[in-house]
Ligand SMILES: Nc1ncnc2c1ncn2[C@@H]1O[C@H](COP(=O)(O)OS(=O)(=O)O)[C@@H](OP(=O)(O)O)[C@H]1O
């Protein structure tokens with residue numbers, strides 16, 4: 708009934724990838740496009756989660772497990788409320804992403820591996836964090852001295868060093884159309 712009231716098929720789009728791979732950029736562009744199409748959405752990322760709900764958590768493995776557990780539970784509640792939820796966290800561990808996936812109805816969790824190579828992320832270094840990690844000023848940095856486990860079977864892969872933002876958003880929208888979250892009959 709909540710989904711019907713929102714007139715959309717709720718789904719979670721789960722971006723995973725290295726820092727600087729393009730998760731936030733993609734998530735924001737996708738959300739803008741969904742707004743444009745009259746969809747009701749929520750974006751979860753470090754900016755609105757790690758400063759509040761998860762501000763007690765650091766970056767060691769246990770803290771990352773707990774971060775992703777909380778985010779996944781919140782995403783699930785938000786899809787229960789009828790929203791299209793976009794999540795943009797490194798979420799480096801296969802097990803945590805699998806636990807997240809299992810919270811959702813089959814087909815309503817779309818894992819998007821932002822597979823931009825580490826060398827490109829290091830070169831971009833938008834927050835100068837890789838430079839600090841390489842100088843040893845930040846410990847447990849993903850891709851440097853903390854591991855990233857690539858998804859085994861993601862629904863989609865996007866390498867932002869090879870694919871432009873516009874094409875990536877179009878591909879994401881096509882995936883949402885396939886699960887029925889976007890389409891002519893739902894357009895406002
Ligand atoms: N040690 C270490 N390793 C990786 N990233 C670090 C670290 N310390 C701070 N940051 C900044 O925190 C952002 C990652 O937070 P996440 O909540 O996405 O991480 S995780 O999913 O719990 O692994 C990440 O943001 P993004 O660059 O947007 O991915 C970094 O800006």
Ligand SMILES: Nc1ncnc2c1ncn2[C@@H]1O[C@H](COP(=O)(O)OP(=O)(O)O)[C@@H](O)[C@H]1O
Pocket residue numbers: 724725726727728729730731732733795831833867868870871872
């Ligand atoms: N095709 C693209 N898609 C997404 N980001 C891109 C692309 N090309 C270049 N970039 C740049 O790469 C950086 C990615 O940073 P960000 O989105 O914050 O990544 P993350 O959230 O994974 O840390 C941004 O500076 C963005 O402008």
